[in-house]
Each structure stands twice: as C-alpha cells, then as structure tokens.
Amino acid sequence: MTLKIADVAYRWPGRAAFSLTVPHLSVATGESVLLLGESGSGKSTLLSLICGTILPDQGKVDIAGTDITTLSGGARDKVRAEQIGVIFQQFNLLPFGSVMDNILLPLRFAPVRRKRAGDATVEASRLCAALSLPLGVTRAKATALSVGQQQRVAVARALIGQPPLIIADEPTSALDANSQAAFLDLLFGQTTTHNTSLLMVSHDRRLGERFDRVIRMEDIAQIERAAA
Amino acid sequence: MILRLAIASLFARALTVGMTILAIALSVALFLGVEKVRTGAKASFADTISGTDLIVGARSGSVQLLLYSVFRIGNATNNVTWESYQDIAARTDIDWIVPISLGDSHRQFRVMGTTQAFFDHYKYRQGRSLALTDGAIMDDLFDTVIGADVAATLGYKIDDPIIVAHGLASFTEHKDQPFRVSGILEKTGTPVDRTVIISMEAIEAIHVDWQSGAQLPGQSTPADVIRGMELTPKAITAALVGVESPLQTFALQRAINQYAEEPLLAILPGVALQELWGIVGIAETALLAVSAMVVVTALIGMMATIFSSLNERRREMAIFRAMGARPVTILSMLVLEAMVMAAIGALLGVLLLYIGLVIAQPILDSAYGLWLPIGAPTIREGTVLLGVVCSGAMVSLAPAMRAYRLSVADGMMVKT
Structure with missing residues (x-):
C-alpha cells in the first residue's frame, strides 16, 4: 500500500473555522486513482495532508509504510522529497532555471532518490525522450516551452528517481482536449512501466475511464462549516 | 545547484537586482573613498613637516x-x-x-x-x-x-x-x-x-x-x-x-x-600635529559616520527589494516546497541571495573606488596637495567589505523570515 489514510481530521486555523475529515483513503502500489471533486471540496487540503505540508489534528497518513503524522516538519519534507512526485495544474517550473535544472531539482532534497536515478542527467534526458519532448530540450529555459511541454517536463521531474507515489493536481486543465489525451498517454506509459502509484485530482469526470479506480471527494470526506 | 539557481533567479530580475547592487556599490565606493581621503588627509597633514625634531x-x-x-x-x-x-x-x-x-x-x-x-x-x-x-x-x-x-x-x-x-x-x-x-x-x-x-x-x-x-x-x-x-x-x-x-x-x-x-x-612636531589633528579630526569622523549611513541605506533598499519580490515569488517558493525543500531552505536561499547581491555590490564598489582613485589622484595632488596612495586593499577595507556582506545577510533576515512564514502557511498550494 503506497498511500493509506485512516481517520484523519483537520481543522483550519483562523477565522474561517471549518474542518475536513477523511475516514479512509488508500492507493495500492501501481494503482491509478482519479479523485473527483469540485473546487472548495477540500481537495487541496487533502493533498497538503498527504504531502505533509500540514499536519492533521488526528488520524494517520501512511506514505510507503511511514506514518508521517508522527514525524517532525523537516522529516515530513524529507518523506515528500523521497517518496512523492508532485505535478501542479500549471506553473510547475522555475522560470529562471533550465529544463535540466527543473527536472533535477527534487533530487537535491532526496539523496536516496538521487542514488536510484543513477546518472541523473542521463536519466533526465531519457525521461524527456520517453515523454516525447524534443531532443536537446534539457538545455532550454523552462519558459521557452509551450504549456503542454512544460507539463511534460513536470511529469519527468515527478518521475525521476522513481518515487512510489505521484500526486497530480489537475495537470491537464491547462491543456486542450487533444493535448490532454496525449499527456495522459505519456503519463500512464511511464507510471505503468515503473509500477508507480498515481493519485490524480480533477473535476473532469470524463478522464475516469483511463483510471483503475475513480472516487469522489464527497464519498470519502466530510466538510463541516461552523455556523457563522 | 541551489547557489546556481539563486544566481539564475537574480539574473531573471536583472533590472531591480542591478539597481540594488548599483546602490550598494556606490555606497561602498563612497564609504571607502571617504576612508581613503580621511587617512590620506591625516597622512598628508602629519607629513606637513618631517625631518624636523x-x-x-x-x-x-x-x-x-x-x-x-x-x-x-x-x-x-x-x-x-x-x-x-x-x-x-x-x-x-x-x-x-x-x-x-x-x-x-x-x-x-x-x-x-x-x-x-x-x-x-x-x-x-x-x-x-x-x-x-x-x-x-x-x-x-x-x-x-x-x-x-x-x-x-x-x-x-x-x-x-x-x-x-x-x-x-x-x-x-x-x-x-x-x-x-x-x-x-x-x-x-x-x-x-x-x-x-x-x-x-x-x-x-x-x-x-x-x-x-x-x-x-x-x-x-x-x-x-x-x-x-x-x-x-x-x-x-x-x-x-x-x-x-x-x-x-x-x-x-x-x-x-x-x-x-x-x-x-x-x-615635537609629530606630537603637536597629533594633538591638532585630534581637534580637526572630529569633522572627518562625522563624514565617515554619514557615509556609513549611506551604506546602511543601500542595504535597507535591498531589504525593500527582497520584500517586494516575495509576493511574485510565492509560486517559486511553493515549487521548492513541493520538491521537498524545508522552510529553512527557503529562508537560507533568500539570505544567500542577499549575500550574493551585497558581495557583488561590495566588489563593484571597490572597482569603482579604484577607477575613481586613478582619475582623482593627480587632480587632488595638484589642486589640494592631498596624496591618496593607490595600493592593495587594506585589512581594514577587507573588514568593511566583509561587514557589508554580513550586514546584507542580517537585513535580509527580515524578508527571509517572512518568506519562511509564507512558505509554512502556503505549503505547496498557492491560492492565486
């Protein structure tokens, strides 16, 4: 089991006092899961809990066998660096870095992943080729790429060093329909090859047929808003 | 790699960063120049009469x-x-x-x-x-x-x-x-x-x-x-x-x-000259204090530049966080960035000083009989440069602490 969440409850600090509870969520090794949810359904908070940038008030979050809720902030950052590849909706890349800089960035914080990647620059070039990025793209400035290319570079960055879990937050929403399909083909091609678990969040239910499992936010989580 | 990215990030904001560095360079050149004139004037003064016992x-x-x-x-x-x-x-x-x-x-x-x-x-x-x-x-x-x-x-x-x-x-x-x-x-x-x-x-x-x-x-x-x-x-x-x-x-x-x-x-002329310099020397100390304040102003200007860059860089910080960077890493990157700016500014200031000295030396000598020797930077000047870089790091702690808090609050999600 790559990801296992049990009885997690999180209360937002500050004025807008409302809370999110997730009784159970799991993603098996090599499984691809699509999490459907509208905006404001607590998706982002759930992703932050999984990635360990916020800590639940109670419950357990297991990432590749480690309960990160017992860890310190720094240790959680380490688990995220080693075990999770993250792909955002857009603006994934550091605009001032080259494509190579961007792909190698997570390895800077994850020594084990770096070792697993072997010759990191060779591996980065291999991933770029596998994701149908043009030859020699690694030397280009990140901003010189099209949005679709940037998203694929983000995939390469998430995949390098083969972390067991990929978290993708609406990675296709900035792409047109044709690019979406091509993007998902490439993404699934890589996750299947490396037996990587994939948790993708989206509001687009049409994507569902390509995933092993589709779950809806409202089925796994409850949000309570305190009466004003 | 982090240092390289920090420098690349500085290059991406070349205009504001360049202006900040220029301000630091000018202030450092001014400070060192005043210091040069001060010691030169003191030496020239003490050399008004020599060989007389x-x-x-x-x-x-x-x-x-x-x-x-x-x-x-x-x-x-x-x-x-x-x-x-x-x-x-x-x-x-x-x-x-x-x-x-x-x-x-x-x-x-x-x-x-x-x-x-x-x-x-x-x-x-x-x-x-x-x-x-x-x-x-x-x-x-x-x-x-x-x-x-x-x-x-x-x-x-x-x-x-x-x-x-x-x-x-x-x-x-x-x-x-x-x-x-x-x-x-x-x-x-x-x-x-x-x-x-x-x-x-x-x-x-x-x-x-x-x-x-x-x-x-x-x-x-x-x-x-x-x-x-x-x-x-x-x-x-x-x-x-x-x-x-x-x-x-x-x-x-x-x-x-x-x-x-x-x-x-x-x-003894030397002793009496020292005594006299003690009286006129107050003005030079005031001049030095003013130029030191100019350096401080330039560094505060840099602090303002970093502060104002934070908002547009929240995305950048979120990417670093998502990749597994700790908030402390974000903080130290900003401090590092400030130190790089201060160091470049300080070195550029030294360069400006030497260019200025080469131009001004003959003019000052013939017009005022003030001889400013051009030599390798002294230990004192080195200390000043080091002080500028350290002060740069110190003033950058304010925006860096804010970036730290922002990156803890934002995590990897930036609500835009």
Missing part, C-alpha cells in the same frame, strides 16, 4: 606654536631673542637650526624670513625636499622665493616686483623696498605653498626706518645704504631644529623648556 618658540601652547610656525595661522605672542637663538644654535647636540621670522604679509599671504638652510632642512611628505619649478633661491637681499599657491593666485612670474605689507591685513606697506621674485616653489600641499619667503636680513632691512610698528615720518633709507648696513636680527619668531641623534631630542627639549634667560617652548 623640535620647533622652538616663545613659551605658549604647543598647538599654538605649531599653528603659527608651520601653518602660519595666528600670531606669536612673543619673539625669541637673537641671543637665546645663538645660545641654542651653539649647543653641541644640535645638528642644524633654521630661524623663522614672521609678521609681515603680501596680499593674503604671509611673509616668512628665514635662511638658505630652510630649503635644505624643511622636509615634507616623508622626507621630500622643497624644489623650485622656476628661478633660483634668493641671492640678493631683496630677492624672494614664493610658494606655488602664491604664484598661481597672484599670477607672479620670475622677476616680478613684490611689495611687502607691514603686519597682516595691513594698509601700511614697505613701499621703499620692493622685492623681486627670484624663484617659485613646486606645489607641496603644505603651508609653504602659501608663503612668501625672504631672507632674515631682508626682514631687518625693510624695518630699518621703522620704530614701534610705524614708519618714521619722512625717513627713507635708500636700498644701497641698507645693503651696507649690519642686518643682524634682534629677534626671531621660531626655529626649526634637527638634533645630532634622535636620542638627544628629549634632553634638548627639556633643556630649552628650562632655559633660564627667557621662557621658551620646544615641541
């Missing part, structure tokens, strides 16, 4: 004696009698002695009576001797050698006539005995530049028809008659003394200060 005058204060004998500022309260001068000159521990007689003026410049020995023994800027740009040292009784400023201000050339006025800022002139410019001295940056030098005998000569500070009515001795007269001075204003061996300086000083026949004062 003692200055002897009538008893007053050491700074006062220094002021009127070397800087031609103020007046002697009393003279030294010719007999006392002869007594001191006759001592065996004395290597050389040069009498100085002051009191008359030409236009705004002081006239100084002295002997040929003055040109041999007056040294400035670590033992440099006076040199003539034009003409020769006075030969005739009514010859005069003028300083560079005198020649430049009044436009005098060799053989021009000069009429010496009695006293300072006076309307009575020694009209009957005009002088001839026989030589013009090189610029020295010392009060000699502003001095009209005549012989001791000439001082006596122009006062032949004078008594108690006024010309005797109707009396005017012709120059030829004066030349035939015995022109031994009755008194001098001060004397510059060189001793046989430096070890004897203090013994001689004590002997002169305890001279029974007349109250005299002997001072």
Whole structure:
C-alpha cells in the first residue's frame, strides 16, 4: 500500500473555522486513482495532508509504510522529497532555471532518490525522450516551452528517481482536449512501466475511464462549516 | 545547484537586482573613498613637516606654536631673542637650526624670513625636499622665493616686483623696498605653498626706518645704504631644529623648556600635529559616520527589494516546497541571495573606488596637495567589505523570515 489514510481530521486555523475529515483513503502500489471533486471540496487540503505540508489534528497518513503524522516538519519534507512526485495544474517550473535544472531539482532534497536515478542527467534526458519532448530540450529555459511541454517536463521531474507515489493536481486543465489525451498517454506509459502509484485530482469526470479506480471527494470526506 | 539557481533567479530580475547592487556599490565606493581621503588627509597633514625634531618658540601652547610656525595661522605672542637663538644654535647636540621670522604679509599671504638652510632642512611628505619649478633661491637681499599657491593666485612670474605689507591685513606697506621674485616653489600641499619667503636680513632691512610698528615720518633709507648696513636680527619668531641623534631630542627639549634667560617652548612636531589633528579630526569622523549611513541605506533598499519580490515569488517558493525543500531552505536561499547581491555590490564598489582613485589622484595632488596612495586593499577595507556582506545577510533576515512564514502557511498550494 503506497498511500493509506485512516481517520484523519483537520481543522483550519483562523477565522474561517471549518474542518475536513477523511475516514479512509488508500492507493495500492501501481494503482491509478482519479479523485473527483469540485473546487472548495477540500481537495487541496487533502493533498497538503498527504504531502505533509500540514499536519492533521488526528488520524494517520501512511506514505510507503511511514506514518508521517508522527514525524517532525523537516522529516515530513524529507518523506515528500523521497517518496512523492508532485505535478501542479500549471506553473510547475522555475522560470529562471533550465529544463535540466527543473527536472533535477527534487533530487537535491532526496539523496536516496538521487542514488536510484543513477546518472541523473542521463536519466533526465531519457525521461524527456520517453515523454516525447524534443531532443536537446534539457538545455532550454523552462519558459521557452509551450504549456503542454512544460507539463511534460513536470511529469519527468515527478518521475525521476522513481518515487512510489505521484500526486497530480489537475495537470491537464491547462491543456486542450487533444493535448490532454496525449499527456495522459505519456503519463500512464511511464507510471505503468515503473509500477508507480498515481493519485490524480480533477473535476473532469470524463478522464475516469483511463483510471483503475475513480472516487469522489464527497464519498470519502466530510466538510463541516461552523455556523457563522 | 541551489547557489546556481539563486544566481539564475537574480539574473531573471536583472533590472531591480542591478539597481540594488548599483546602490550598494556606490555606497561602498563612497564609504571607502571617504576612508581613503580621511587617512590620506591625516597622512598628508602629519607629513606637513618631517625631518624636523623640535620647533622652538616663545613659551605658549604647543598647538599654538605649531599653528603659527608651520601653518602660519595666528600670531606669536612673543619673539625669541637673537641671543637665546645663538645660545641654542651653539649647543653641541644640535645638528642644524633654521630661524623663522614672521609678521609681515603680501596680499593674503604671509611673509616668512628665514635662511638658505630652510630649503635644505624643511622636509615634507616623508622626507621630500622643497624644489623650485622656476628661478633660483634668493641671492640678493631683496630677492624672494614664493610658494606655488602664491604664484598661481597672484599670477607672479620670475622677476616680478613684490611689495611687502607691514603686519597682516595691513594698509601700511614697505613701499621703499620692493622685492623681486627670484624663484617659485613646486606645489607641496603644505603651508609653504602659501608663503612668501625672504631672507632674515631682508626682514631687518625693510624695518630699518621703522620704530614701534610705524614708519618714521619722512625717513627713507635708500636700498644701497641698507645693503651696507649690519642686518643682524634682534629677534626671531621660531626655529626649526634637527638634533645630532634622535636620542638627544628629549634632553634638548627639556633643556630649552628650562632655559633660564627667557621662557621658551620646544615641541615635537609629530606630537603637536597629533594633538591638532585630534581637534580637526572630529569633522572627518562625522563624514565617515554619514557615509556609513549611506551604506546602511543601500542595504535597507535591498531589504525593500527582497520584500517586494516575495509576493511574485510565492509560486517559486511553493515549487521548492513541493520538491521537498524545508522552510529553512527557503529562508537560507533568500539570505544567500542577499549575500550574493551585497558581495557583488561590495566588489563593484571597490572597482569603482579604484577607477575613481586613478582619475582623482593627480587632480587632488595638484589642486589640494592631498596624496591618496593607490595600493592593495587594506585589512581594514577587507573588514568593511566583509561587514557589508554580513550586514546584507542580517537585513535580509527580515524578508527571509517572512518568506519562511509564507512558505509554512502556503505549503505547496498557492491560492492565486
């Protein structure tokens, strides 16, 4: 089991006092899961809990066998660096870095992943080729790429060093329909090859047929808003 | 890699970062420049007179004696009698002695009576001797050698006539005995530049028809008659003394200060110069303080630049966080960035300083007699540069702490 969440409850600090509870969520090794949810359904908070940038008030979050809720902030950052590849909706890349800089960035914080990647620059070039990025793209400035290319570079960055879990937050929403399909083909091609678990969040239910499992936010989580 | 990315990030904001660095560079150049001028001025000041072991005058204060004998500022309260001068000159521990007689003026410049020995023994800027740009040292009784400023201000050339006025800022002139410019001295940056030098005998000569500070009515001795007269001075204003061996300086000083026949004062020029610098040195400290504040202002400007960049860089910080960077890493990246900016600014400032020095050195030397040596950066300057980089790191802690808090709050999600 790559990801296992049990009885997690999180209360937002500050004025807008409302809370999110997730009784159970799991993603098996090599499984691809699509999490459907509208905006404001607590998706982002759930992703932050999984990635360990916020800590639940109670419950357990297991990432590749480690309960990160017992860890310190720094240790959680380490688990995220080693075990999770993250792909955002857009603006994934550091605009001032080259494509190579961007792909190698997570390895800077994850020594084990770096070792697993072997010759990191060779591996980065291999991933770029596998994701149908043009030859020699690694030397280009990140901003010189099209949005679709940037998203694929983000995939390469998430995949390098083969972390067991990929978290993708609406990675296709900035792409047109044709690019979406091509993007998902490439993404699934890589996750299947490396037996990587994939948790993708989206509001687009049409994507569902390509995933092993589709779950809806409202089925796994409850949000309570305190009466004003 | 982080350092490279930090530099790449700086390049991406080249304009604002460049302006910030320029501000730091200018402030550092200003600070080091003031420091250079300060030490240069101090050294030039201390080098106003060198090679002279003692200055002897009538008893007053050491700074006062220094002021009127070397800087031609103020007046002697009393003279030294010719007999006392002869007594001191006759001592065996004395290597050389040069009498100085002051009191008359030409236009705004002081006239100084002295002997040929003055040109041999007056040294400035670590033992440099006076040199003539034009003409020769006075030969005739009514010859005069003028300083560079005198020649430049009044436009005098060799053989021009000069009429010496009695006293300072006076309307009575020694009209009957005009002088001839026989030589013009090189610029020295010392009060000699502003001095009209005549012989001791000439001082006596122009006062032949004078008594108690006024010309005797109707009396005017012709120059030829004066030349035939015995022109031994009755008194001098001060004397510059060189001793046989430096070890004897203090013994001689004590002997002169305890001279029974007349109250005299002997001072060590170096000590008196130090004392005087202690008085005028307050201004330079103020100048240094102001330029230090300019450096602080530039660093605060950098702090503002980093602060204002934080908002547009939240996305960037979120990417770093998503990749597993700790909030401390974000903080240290911003501090590192500030240190890189401060270091580049400081180095650029040094470069500007040297360019400025190369351009200004000859100008300052000829115009003000201020010599600024160009050498490798001193340890003190190195400390200043290090201080700028460290202060840069310190002021950047404020925006870096804010970035830290933002990156903890935002995590990897930026709500835009």
